[in-house]
Amino acid sequence: xxxxxxxxxxxxxxxxxxxxxxxxxxxxxxxxxxxxxxxxxxxxxxxxxxxxxxxxxxxxxxxxxxxxxxxxxxxxxxxxxxxxxxxxxxxxxxxxxxxxxxxxxxxxx
Amino acid sequence: xxxxxxxxxxxxxxxxxxxxxxxxxxxxxxxxxxxxxxxxxxxxxxxxxxxxxxxxxxxxxxxxxxxxxxxxxxxxx
Numbered sequence: 001x002x003x004x005x006x007x008x009x010x011x012x013x014x015x016x017x018x019x020x021x022x023x024x025x026x027x028x029x030x031x032x033x034x035x036x037x038x039x040x041x042x043x044x045x046x047x048x049x050x051x052x053x054x055x056x057x058x059x060x061x062x063x064x065x066x067x068x069x070x071x072x073x074x075x076x077x078x079x080x081x082x083x084x085x086x087x088x089x090x091x092x093x094x095x096x097x098x099x100x101x102x103x104x105x106x107x108x109x
Numbered sequence: 110x111x112x113x114x115x116x117x118x119x120x121x122x123x124x125x126x127x128x129x130x131x132x133x134x135x136x137x138x139x140x141x142x143x144x145x146x147x148x149x150x151x152x153x154x155x156x157x158x159x160x161x162x163x164x165x166x167x168x169x170x171x172x173x174x175x176x177x178x179x180x181x182x183x184x185x186x
Contacts, residue, residue, distance in 0.1 A: 067164070068169075068172030079157060082160070
């Protein structure tokens with residue numbers, strides 16, 4: 001399976017997918033860490049893909065999304081943005097309604 | 110590997126001549142910047158599209174020689 005196919009499969013099979021550096025428990029980059037924090041604050045369950053484990057996914061996700069950096073968030077197969085956009089949506093109070101509208105369950109935290 | 114704030118500003122202004130651009134060197138290391146860009150070209154575009162337009166203006170440097178550019182874009186009236 002190519003990196004492209006793997007990404008297409010992951011975002012089709014999982015409602016919320018975060019491509020990041022490191023893991024949610026041990027993020028390896030400040031921007032990935034902030035993004036995990038935002039999703040955790042909202043009580044969103046997500047599948048995390050550590051791009052540092054696979055150079056093909058690391059390069060592939062940039063081409064797939066036409067987006068030069070990681071982290072990247074996909075919701076229901078749609079690219080939502082990187083750290084800056086998520087932070088902005090969160091601070092403007094737009095992220096929770098956006099996720100709710102997409103049918104993503106938010107747990108009380 | 111780094112870029113000066115002036116180079117970043119020039120590339121953005123070349124692509125968006127009307128833009129107000131404010132670049133902050135976050136760490137003083139020519140490698141971690143924040144940029145606020147306001148341009149009429151962003152009108153009617155999603156946030157993702159607006160950021161993609163700026164990344165395009167940076168001609169592939171983002172994620173390469175430019176490691177970290179925190180971006181905030183706003184449409185200008």
